[in-house]
Amino acid sequence: MIKCIAIDMDGTLLTSSHQITKENEQAIKKAQQMGVEVVIATGRSYQEARYVLDVNQIECPVIGVNGAEVRSAEGVVVAASPLAKEKAKEAAVRLLENNVYFEVYTNKGTYTSDGEKGVSVLVDIFMSANPEADVEEVIKVARERLTKGFVNIIDHYDTLFNDDQYHIYKLLAFSHHIDHLAAAKASLEHVEELAVSSSGHENLEITNEKAQKGIALEAFASSKGISLTETMAIGDNYNDLSMFKRVGRSVAMGNADDIIKAQCDFVTLTNEESGVGKAILEALNTAEARY
Structure with a gap:
């Protein structure tokens, strides 16, 4: 039962x-x-x-x-x-090296260092899979993640990595360039204590291996x-x-x-x-x- x-x-x-x-x-x-x-x-x-x-x-x-x-x-x-801070920093560097946008999930909410980039990447991904969709409506939905407070804008991720009050739960990476994602994934798989998975073809989810x-x-x-x-x-x-x-x-x-x-x-x-x-x-x- x-x-x-x-x-x-x-x-x-x-x-x-x-x-x-x-x-x-x-x-x-x-x-x-x-x-x-x-x-x-x-x-x-x-x-x-x-x-x-x-x-x-x-x-x-x-x-x-x-x-x-x-x-x-x-x-x-x-x-x-949570991720160890040094592991989170290393993962962030490897994503940036491969030109992959990412957001940081913490115990105090989710953060982006570039809100407009986040909106444009999500719109590109959705429109490539749903070309018949109304682009204005897609932009509205993508922007709501910011306006509704689900994602907060921060000047630099170092603020999260260097402050003990923030526990890093996940780095969520997005890209409609599949080759960039593949290169980033290959690089991250060599980092100990990390789990790298995905919830779609256009993203990577990096967490503690126990998470x-x-x-x-x-x-x-x-x-x-x-x-x-x-x-x-x-x-x-x-x-x-x-x-x-x-x-x-x-x-x-x-x-x-x-x-x-x-x-x-x-x-x-x-x-x-x-x-x-x-x-x-x-x-x-x-x-x-x-x-």
Whole structure:
């Protein structure tokens, strides 16, 4: 019987317009009513994750920043695995050497040293994948990350790296130049204590090697007295693999790459078709059928 469900956000729980469908919301709340522990496992910061969850009044713990931080349903930090400052600095240098834009996720929020660059890179990435989209609307959405305070502008990242009050959770790198990303990834893979993953073809996520969704989920489930064999994980990308390899029931989204699908027990519908809701209800129905 499934007692814990971990759900990725972007490309999984959320549609391309960053919304949670009513079907997904209802399935999550049904699982919770049945006593199942539901936890969000995302690369997003807690603030960005909570903003979307609040719209649908979904209350649950959040494994954020790829596992670098875990918060209770009340928003209290219960675990964290930050990067060592020297490792964060080294990763930053290697990204800059390869002309790759990046943002820094910390315990005090997410930061960029170039807001306009961040907007333009995200717009370029989205428009290349969705050429039919309204560019003005895409620019508006990209800029909202700044105007809504999800990303803060700072003069220089050294402020974060040299001040003990900031704990570095993740460096999130973006580029529509795939060769630049590939070169940066190859360079970073030689740095000890780093985990390098991605939530899309146009990004890299650099964290402490212990800050992975699967590791955080294993600790979370254990703290609730739940075994991983009783846990289900739903996701769509490479930063979800560490969960898939550990849980008793792994579910890939219909929009996931074939490589991801091949490593999962089940494949559900796409994120536009409420695939999360379908996967949850199937798991719940299977459990009900046993009794």
